[in-house]
Amino acid sequence: MSFTTTEENYIKAIFHLQQEDGTVSTNALAAELHTKAASVTDMLKKLKTKKLLNYEKYKGVRLTGEGKKLALAIVRKHRLWEFFLVNNLQFGWDEVHEVAEELEHISSKKLVEKLDQFLGYPKFDPHGDPIPDSHGKMAVQQQINLIDMPLNKMAEVSSVGSQSSELLDLLKHKNILIGTRLEVKKKFGFDHSIEIKIKGQQPFTISQQLAQALFVKLV
Amino acid sequence: MSFTTTEENYIKAIFHLQQEDGTVSTNALAAELHTKAASVTDMLKKLKTKKLLNYEKYKGVRLTGEGKKLALAIVRKHRLWEFFLVNNLQFGWDEVHEVAEELEHISSKKLVEKLDQFLGYPKFDPHGDPIPDSHGKMAVQQQINLIDMPLNKMAEVSSVGSQSSELLDLLKHKNILIGTRLEVKKKFGFDHSIEIKIKGQQPFTISQQLAQALFVKLV
DNA sequence: TAAAAATTTTAGATTTGTCTAAAAATAAAT
DNA sequence: ATTTATTTTTAGACAAATCTAAAATTTTTA
Numbered sequence: 001m002s003f004t005t006t007e008e009n010y011i012k013a014i015f016h017l018q019q020e021d022g023t024v025s026t027n028a029l030a031a032e033l034h035t036k037a038a039s040v041t042d043m044l045k046k047l048k049t050k051k052l053l054n055y056e057k058y059k060g061v062r063l064t065g066e067g068k069k070l071a072l073a074i075v076r077k078h079r080l081w082e083f084f085l086v087n088n089l090q091f092g093w094d095e096v097h098e099v100a101e102e103l104e105h106i107s108s109k110k111l112v113e114k115l116d117q118f119l120g121y122p123k124f125d126p127h128g129d130p131i132p133d134s135h136g137k138m139a140v141q142q143q144i145n146l147i148d149m150p151l152n153k154m155a156e157v158s159s160v161g162s163q164s165s166e167l168l169d170l171l172k173h174k175n176i177l178i179g180t181r182l183e184v185k186k187k188f189g190f191d192h193s194i195e196i197k198i199k200g201q202q203p204f205t206i207s208q209q210l211a212q213a214l215f216v217k218l219v
Numbered sequence: 220m221s222f223t224t225t226e227e228n229y230i231k232a233i234f235h236l237q238q239e240d241g242t243v244s245t246n247a248l249a250a251e252l253h254t255k256a257a258s259v260t261d262m263l264k265k266l267k268t269k270k271l272l273n274y275e276k277y278k279g280v281r282l283t284g285e286g287k288k289l290a291l292a293i294v295r296k297h298r299l300w301e302f303f304l305v306n307n308l309q310f311g312w313d314e315v316h317e318v319a320e321e322l323e324h325i326s327s328k329k330l331v332e333k334l335d336q337f338l339g340y341p342k343f344d345p346h347g348d349p350i351p352d353s354h355g356k357m358a359v360q361q362q363i364n365l366i367d368m369p370l371n372k373m374a375e376v377s378s379v380g381s382q383s384s385e386l387l388d389l390l391k392h393k394n395i396l397i398g399t400r401l402e403v404k405k406k407f408g409f410d411h412s413i414e415i416k417i418k419g420q421q422p423f424t425i426s427q428q429l430a431q432a433l434f435v436k437l438v
Numbered sequence: 439t440a441a442a443a444a445t446t447t448t449a450g451a452t453t454t455g456t457c458t459a460a461a462a463a464t465a466a467a468t
Numbered sequence: 469a470t471t472t473a474t475t476t477t478t479a480g481a482c483a484a485a486t487c488t489a490a491a492a493t494t495t496t497t498a
Contacts, residue, residue, distance in 0.1 A: 006455065026476055039456055041477055046454090058463060058476060089333040099327045106325075108318045114308040225485065245446055258486055260447055265484090277446060277493060 001050070005105045008074055009033065010043050011052060012104075014063055015071030023060035072136035073112075078104040079125035079132075080115055086126040087119070093126035093178060094168035128159025128178050128215065146214040147194065149184045155216035156181050167213055174206070181219065220269070224324045227293055228252065229262050230271060231323075233282055234290030242279035291355035292331075297323040298344035298351075299334050305345040306338070312345035312397060313387040347378025347397050347434065365433040366413065368403045374435035375400050386432055393425070400438065 003011075013032045017024040026044070030037045041057075048055045052067035063071060081103040085091040091099075113134060116122075123139045124130055130138035143158045157180045160167060171177070175198070185203050186195040192208035222230075232251045236243040245263070249256045260276075267274045271286035282290060300322040304310040310318075332353060335341075342358045343349055349357035362377045376399045379386060390396070394417070404422050405414040411427035 004454085027474090035455090036457065037476060038458080038478080042455075085330075085333075089330070089337050091329075091333065095329075099325070099330050102325050102327070106318070106321050108321070110310075110314075111304075111308070111318050114304075114310065118308050223484085246444090254485095255487065256446060257448080257488080261485075 002107065003050075003070070007043070007047060007050075007052075008070070008105055010040075010047060011063065011067055011071050012074050014053065014061060015068065015075070018062060023062050025060050029061075069136060072132045074104050076132040076134075076136075077106070077112055079129060080112065080119060080122070082125045082127070083119055083122045083131065084115065087122075094165075094172060096126065097163040124158075126178060127163070128157075141217065143215040143217045145212060146184070146196075146216050147192070147208065147211040149216060151184050151186070154181055154183055154219050156219050157214055158217045159215040161213035161215070167210075170210065174204070174210075175201075176214070182216075221326065222269075222289070225262070226266060226269075226271075227289070227324055229259075229266060230282065230286055230290050231293050233272065233280060234287065234294070237281060242281050244279050248280075288355060291351045293323050295351040295353075295355075296325070296331055298348060299331065299338060299341070301344045301346070302338055302341045302350070303334065306341075313384075313391060315345065316382045343377075345397060346382065347376075360436065362434040362436045364431060365403070365415075365435050366411070366427065366430040368435060370403050370405070373400060373402055373438050375438050376433055377436045378434040380432035380434070386429075389429065393423070394420075395433070401435075 010029070010033065013029055014024050017028055017032060021028070026037050026040045029040045033040070044053065044055045044061055047053050047067075051064055052070060053061050053063050055061045078100045081100045082093075082096045085096040085099060086093050116134070121133070122131055124141065128141070128143070130141060132138045141158060146155070146157075149155055157176060157178055159178070160171070176182075180198060182196045182198045184194050185197050188194065188205075192211075193205050194208075194211050195203050195205050197203040229248070229252065232248055233243050236247055236251060240247070245256050245259045249259045252259070263272065263274045263280055266272050266286075270283060271289060272280050272282050274280045297319045300319045301312075301315045304315040304318060305312050335353070340352070341350055343360065347360070347362070349360060351357045360377060365374070365376075368374055376395060376397055378397070379390070395401075399417060401415045401417045403413050404416050407413065407424075411430075412424050413427075413430050414422050414424050416422040
């Protein structure tokens with residue numbers, strides 16, 4: 001069985017949304033895919049006949065085992081290509097997302113396995129997200145949200161909460177990268193902003209929104 | 220301006236066909252693309268409005284400068300990816316064509332340039348075909364058809380006339396690869412078959428059709 | 439050069455993924 | 469517990485790329 005790029009994008013979007021919510025609503029999917037609810041309904045019916053998801057009208061949707069398998073295969077490709085783009089082709093980690101969105105739909109199974117081997121079976125992509133292996137298994141990273149970090153402990157930025165270009169822009173401006181080491185010096189209850197310190201720089205304050213978009217691991 | 224995969228496949232097919240014929244007929248295109256003449260007519264009208272080709276009904280078709288530029292960009296991507304697959308991912312040179320047919324439609328300009336750089340600006344792909352550079356220029360290879368080789372001169376197989384799996388199958392069976400060195404020992408006028416010798420092997424005979432599908436350079 | 443053959447184009451239909459507008463179902467609020 | 473608001477689905481239409489069958493054009497051949 002093979003799938004169109006559009007079908008794959010639906011499966012991937014459902015996969016990501018159901019991590020948080022369990023079942024996914026038509027409107028949430030429409031928003032995620034920048035399309036309309038009516039289009040989503042049509043596609044859900046189609047994907048149901050392909051046994052990729054369980055769908056009852058007005059009840060929302062969840063992926064079947066098959067659907068999850070497909071989603072993981074797509075995520076695997078996406079993250080492997082991102083790793084390749086950054087590590088081999090010298091792309092910046094903040095400019096690979098769109099290209100990987102295209103590359104993830106290349107169908108050859110052999111290509112994925114050869115690429116994985118060539119890259120040395122990486123476990124995490126350049127954003128710090130785990131890369132599913134050929135069986136769909138992902139390493140679990142003991143990362144926590146920056147907002148939850150204890151004070152004065154050294155932490156390393158390991159992933160970001162989204163790939164929005166606004167976020168990546170802000171991080172670039174603040175000189176925060178995957179791998180950047182920092183400490184939380186102070187938390188302000190008023191607006192939940194936090195003060196952080198990067199070695200060799202003056203401490204500075206970041207907003208609650210930004211802190212929540214950053215994941216770190218203790219070092 | 221951006222183009223669909225289908226549009227790009229039409230442009231590429233016209234480009235290849237017009238190398239031989241100058242102008243390309245509707246039926247020839249339909250055969251090449253495994254589609255019907257009526258579909259070709261529709262698409263030619265569409266591509267004409269996009270200024271990629273000159274088309275007058277019943278008169279056949281030729282690419283414009285713009286069309287050629289696009290065709291060369293696609294050929295460039297195809298051959299760079301083939302090079303990558305064979306040289307870096309350890310694919311056999313006879314199994315990369317289909318994957319490259321998909322990869323050639325990835326749109327990122329930056330990806331192509333970074334890939335080219337990563338690969339070391341290769342001039343020829345694994346089939347011996349020249350890779351257009353970023354300006355569309357190709358190295359000219361002083362290769363001749365095996366059928367035209369003088370007797371008893373050492374030659375090296377540098378490219379094959381087509382990527383048909385039947386041809387690749389036959390070559391594999393006869394143990395002929397890109398880079399294989401051989402001499403033509405005898406030519407038979409009756410059926411235009413030729414006897415060739417590969418070092419360390421008994422001489423054997425190949426058909427006119429096969430000889431015409433092989434290009435060599437003198438060494 | 440006129441009839442036959444081949445090629446090419448048009449006309450109308452189909453499939454995929456999308457849309458808008460209206461109807462149906464569910465959830466929220468008074 | 470009705471009314472109101474929100475969400476979701478249906479109905480009908482559209483654009484892209486394709487098809488078949490029939491008509492138009494060009495080429496071949498007698």
